Amino acid sequence: MLGMSKAIMKIAKLGEDIRYTTDKNLSFSSEIETPKIFMQTASGYDLTALGYIPSFMGFRQLSSTIITRTSSATYIASGFDSGDYTFSISSTAGDSPSWGGVTIAETLTGFELYVGGYSGYFFGHSWADTGGRAIVFFDSNSTETPTALSLENTPAILLASQGHSVSDHPLDLNIDSRFDTFKIYKTGTLELSLGAETVTTGNTSSSTAVYAHNLGYPPVYLPEAGVDWNIGNAYGVVANPFIVNDNLGDRAYMSYPSGHILDVWVDNTNLNMRVTRTEGEYTALTIRMYYTIFYNDISEEFNLLS
Amino acid sequence: MAGGSDVPVYKKDIVHNLGYKPIVRAFVYIKAHSVNGLREVPINYYISKYVEDMGRIILDTRIYYEHIDNNTIRFYGQQNTTVQVTLYIEPREDAWYE
Numbered sequence: 001m002l003g004m005s006k007a008i009m010k011i012a013k014l015g016e017d018i019r020y021t022t023d024k025n026l027s028f029s030s031e032i033e034t035p036k037i038f039m040q041t042a043s044g045y046d047l048t049a050l051g052y053i054p055s056f057m058g059f060r061q062l063s064s065t066i067i068t069r070t071s072s073a074t075y076i077a078s079g080f081d082s083g084d085y086t087f088s089i090s091s092t093a094g095d096s097p098s099w100g101g102v103t104i105a106e107t108l109t110g111f112e113l114y115v116g117g118y119s120g121y122f123f124g125h126s127w128a129d130t131g132g133r134a135i136v137f138f139d140s141n142s143t144e145t146p147t148a149l150s151l152e153n154t155p156a157i158l159l160a161s162q163g164h165s166v167s168d169h170p171l172d173l174n175i176d177s178r179f180d181t182f183k184i185y186k187t188g189t190l191e192l193s194l195g196a197e198t199v200t201t202g203n204t205s206s207s208t209a210v211y212a213h214n215l216g217y218p219p220v221y222l223p224e225a226g227v228d229w230n231i232g233n234a235y236g237v238v239a240n241p242f243i244v245n246d247n248l249g250d251r252a253y254m255s256y257p258s259g260h261i262l263d264v265w266v267d268n269t270n271l272n273m274r275v276t277r278t279e280g281e282y283t284a285l286t287i288r289m290y291y292t293i294f295y296n297d298i299s300e301e302f303n304l305l306s
Numbered sequence: 307m308a309g310g311s312d313v314p315v316y317k318k319d320i321v322h323n324l325g326y327k328p329i330v331r332a333f334v335y336i337k338a339h340s341v342n343g344l345r346e347v348p349i350n351y352y353i354s355k356y357v358e359d360m361g362r363i364i365l366d367t368r369i370y371y372e373h374i375d376n377n378t379i380r381f382y383g384q385q386n387t388t389v390q391v392t393l394y395i396e397p398r399e400d401a402w403y404e
Contacts, residue, residue, distance in 0.1 A: 023395075032395060053344055055333070055392070089346075105343030106335075114343070141333045141344055141390045184396070222329060224346075246327055249348055249371035249379075 009159065009175075030159050030174045035137040037180040037296075038170075038304045041115060042133050045303075048110025051147030055139040056113065057220070058088035058102025059298050061131025062265060068228055070278050071256050076204050078227070078263075085218040085298045086265040088132060089226040089251070102134045104141075133298055135220065138171045138179070146171055149305065154178060179304050182220065183295040186213065190273045192287045199277050208274040213293050218266045220296040223248055223289065225264035230257035231275075231287075241286035244273075264289070266298070313353065313367040313384060320379045322393055327373045329394040334369055334387060347371060347381070347389060 009030040012018035016025040023029060035055070039045065047054065062080035069075045088101035103114050115132035140146070146169045158166040159175035170176045190209040199205050213219060223245045230252050232238040236259055239247075244262070261276045273289050322328065332347035339354040348370035356362050369383035381389055 053335070055331070056344075058346075103343040103345060139392060141335070224331075245329075246373055249330065249373070251348060252350075 033139075033161070033174055034181050035139060036170050036173070036176050037135055037137045037182070039136040040134070040300050040302055041113070041136070042131075042301060044115050045113040045134075045136075046110070047104065047113055048107075049147060050111070052140055052144040053104050053111050053142040055137050055141055056102065056104060057135040057137075057224075058115075059085050059133040059135075059220075060088045060101065060226075061085055061133065061299075062227070063131065066227075068261060068276075069256055070258055074202075076276065076278075080227075080265065082131075083218070083267045084265045085133070085267070086263075087224045087226040089224075102132050135296070135298075138169075140171060151178060151305070180296070180302075184292060185215070185219065185295045186211075186293045188291055190271070190289045190291055192273065192275055194275065194277070194282070194285045194287070196284050197277070197282050199279050199282065201279050203279065205277040206274055208272060210273075211271045211291065211293075212269055213266075213271055214269055215293075215295070216268055217300075218268060218298045220294040220298055221266050221271055222292040222294075223264075225251070225262065225273075225289070227263040227265060228257055229262040229264075231260045231262050238285060240284075241288050244287065244289035260285070260287075262287070266293075313365050315367075315382050316385045316387075318381045319374070320381070320391060320393075321377060322379065323377045324393075324395070326376050330371060330379060330391065331394070332371065332381070332389050332391045334383075334389045339364060353384075 009028070010018055010026055011028040012021050013025050013027045023032070061082060062078070062084040064081050066078045066080050067075040068078055104111055105114060113134055113136065115134050148169065157175055157177040158173055160166045160168060161172050161174050164172040166173065170179060188211055190211055192207050192209050194207055197205060225244055225248065231242055231247070238260055244264070258278045259280065261278070263272070263274045263276070265272050271291055271293060273287070275287055333344050334347060334349065335344050336342070336349070336351055339352040345351075348368060350366060350368045352364050352366050354362050354364050367384055369381070369387060369389065371379055371381045374380050381391070383389065
């Protein structure tokens with residue numbers, strides 16, 4: 001008697017034999033979940049109808065008014081403009097934690113997505129930045145059972161997760177062509193090799209590495225590094241080389257950063273990584289970031305639930 | 307009145323055995339002193355507690371993580387904190403599509 005089997009769709013990477021390769025060498029597998037994006041917005045949104053807390057990725061649109069304070073009286077110009085975007089980092093060491101940036105919070109009636117406004121203060125030095133952006137996808141961040149969605153009848157490719165049917169909530173589908181997903185455009189490495197130097201009082205020293213994506217719009221990127229990241233541990237020691245991707249779990253954004261300040265942001269043409277040294281004595285340091293750029297446009301807005 | 311950060315720190319390991327450091331996205335829902343909402347880890351925030359003979363004090367605490375090696379991620383935070391963690395298999399640093 002033949003055993004029960006399930007339909008699986010796999011696509012191998014270039015040069016690999018789909019019949020024999022390992023999961024590591026797949027460019028796609030229906031057994032592996034991919035995020036399903038249902039909304040991109042620059043405004044707050046009432047999520048009560050969803051019945052649970054979805055996942056999100058928050059961004060902020062920068063501006064020329066943003067400065068970096070290295071002391072209560074001293075600041076350095078950021079050099080940003082309205083075409084620059086970075087991640088909305090939801091908390092900082094030393095700043096008020098109510099500066100939530102893009103976040104989802106519970107209200108009297110359900111859950112609400114906050115993008116700018118009262119709960120949308122961003123870390124930084126401009127009060128109540130209004131340039132917030134959110135990408136919202138179905139992955140759950142709570143234990144509530146999602147409310148059934150009423151979606152428009154449209155041709156679609158659906159593949160249910162094991163134990164579910166294609167009529168179930170998109171949360172339980174491995175493939176759902178009715179929604180968007182993150183589409184990888186390019187990966188690569190940005191590296192800065194900083195020499196030993198002395199930065200004198202009142203001065204700074206900056207170095208920037210750039211990848212020209214030339215997409216014509218600000219694309220979603222990883223890793224989730226924002227601006228004004230004061231790299232280094234509690235004692236000010238920076239690992240050498242400093243791998244941005246490996247230190248995201250402990251990133252600190254200080255009210256008055258000093259030492260090495262890392263900024264990562266994207267614009268219509270480039271992915272940028274900049275390190276600024278404030279006053280002090282410095283030894284040589286290498287900073288490396290493994291980046292991924294997606295086709296997804298941070299500035300785009302849509303709601304696939306309506 | 308802000309106090310020191312003497313909130314006990316607990317740790318929890320996630321052993322993924324991927325052989326590389328994957329992208330981590332972790333969220334925690336916090337209802338604490340002046341914080342209400344879903345926040346991405348790492349997060350620094352304040353909690354308040356009542357101490358006899360002192361009154362209510364404010365303490366800073368944090369939730370954060372680190373890659374212990376290519377197979378293990380360690381999370382740190384207060385006891386009984388629920389953190390929703392997603393590990394992304396792709397993209398990774400040795401991805402082929404560069």
